[in-house]
Amino acid sequence: MGADARPVVTFTGARLAFGDRILWDDLDLTIEPGEFIAVLGPNGSGKTSFLRVLLRQYALDRGSVTTTDAVGYIPQQHAEDDADPMAIRGRDLVGFGVDGGRWGVGLRGRARRRELVDRALRAVDALPYADAPLGVLSGGEQQRLRVAQAVVSDPGLLLCDEPLASLDPTNQQIVVELIDHRRREAGTAVVFVTHEINPILPYVDRVLYLVDGRFRIGEPHEVMTTETLSELYGSDVEVLRVNGRLVVIGGEDAHHCAAETDSGVARSGGLA
Ligand SMILES: Nc1ncnc2c1ncn2[C@@H]1O[C@H](COP(=O)(O)OP(=O)(O)OP(=O)(O)O)[C@@H](O)[C@H]1O
Numbered sequence: 001m002g003a004d005a006r007p008v009v010t011f012t013g014a015r016l017a018f019g020d021r022i023l024w025d026d027l028d029l030t031i032e033p034g035e036f037i038a039v040l041g042p043n044g045s046g047k048t049s050f051l052r053v054l055l056r057q058y059a060l061d062r063g064s065v066t067t068t069d070a071v072g073y074i075p076q077q078h079a080e081d082d083a084d085p086m087a088i089r090g091r092d093l094v095g096f097g098v099d100g101g102r103w104g105v106g107l108r109g110r111a112r113r114r115e116l117v118d119r120a121l122r123a124v125d126a127l128p129y130a131d132a133p134l135g136v137l138s139g140g141e142q143q144r145l146r147v148a149q150a151v152v153s154d155p156g157l158l159l160c161d162e163p164l165a166s167l168d169p170t171n172q173q174i175v176v177e178l179i180d181h182r183r184r185e186a187g188t189a190v191v192f193v194t195h196e197i198n199p200i201l202p203y204v205d206r207v208l209y210l211v212d213g214r215f216r217i218g219e220p221h222e223v224m225t226t227e228t229l230s231e232l233y234g235s236d237v238e239v240l241r242v243n244g245r246l247v248v249i250g251g252e253d254a255h256h257c258a259a260e261t262d263s264g265v266a267r268s269g270g271l272a
Pocket residue numbers: 018023041042043044045046047048049050
């Protein structure tokens with residue numbers, strides 16, 4: 001952990017709206033170094049917009065937000081689809097993180113750049129395929145590279161936009177553990193947008209749950225309850241624990257989710 005224990009994010013009286021559509025209002029939230037925050041909610045509730053505010057791509061309508069300067073970002077998969085995946089190697093992808101971060105190539109030179117890229121590749125165990133074109137790599141291998149890209153500039157805050165989507169359970173576990181290892185080792189706070197809390201449940205400190213302009217913040221056992229989610233959705237929602245995993249049933253306009261059980265994958269009609 002770094003010696004700097006100042007919050008990495010502070011929202012005060014924050015409001016974001018698009019026209020008449022209010023995504024959240026009166027949001028007060030402080031995120032400490034090393035915290036793991038899950039951002040949950042149905043489609044269109046504002047999860048990605050929350051990350052965009054932290055990335056300074058969207059301005060608040062009211063209130064304020066401050067963040068640490070060093071922010072890493074794992075975008076939704078295939079966000080770099082405009083580039084030819086056969087023309088980019090794994091190490092090039094990670095190198096983009098150096099160029100976009102606080103180590104400019106012009107300042108530090110190629111040797112330093114290579115050292116940083118190699119260290120990030122090693123941290124996610126991606127050196128063996130670092131020189132292969134992205135296009136020939138599996139989804140899990142590509143996602144490890146995106147983790148490396150996001151942490152190569154040594155961020156104090158790591159923003160993750162559904163980084164587990166379209167990964168199998170084994171690769172989901174690998175990617176989550178890489179992210180968790182990073183936050184434990186370096187004290188990097190994690191803001192993790194997801195539709196499926198179960199793969200990250202053991203690591204989550206607090207949940208920010210957004211629904212139709214309302215929100216709840218708290219520890220998973222406080223937010224992920226029948227009572228709290230029913231109140232948030234304004235309809236009957238039931239939260240069950242099955243083999244230590246959460247299955248959420250109900251919720252108007254809720255998206256569907258796959259809740260894994262020890263015996264496989266059970267599909268619920270709920271959210272989370
Ligand atoms: N730049 C924008 N201009 C206008 N409306 C926007 C803009 N960005 C997002 N929105 C709207 O804000 C709402 C929240 O969008 P956002 O992408 O943040 O939701 P989300 O929770 O991430 O959804 P999903 O789970 O489907 O990814 C949506 O209704 C969306 O259309």
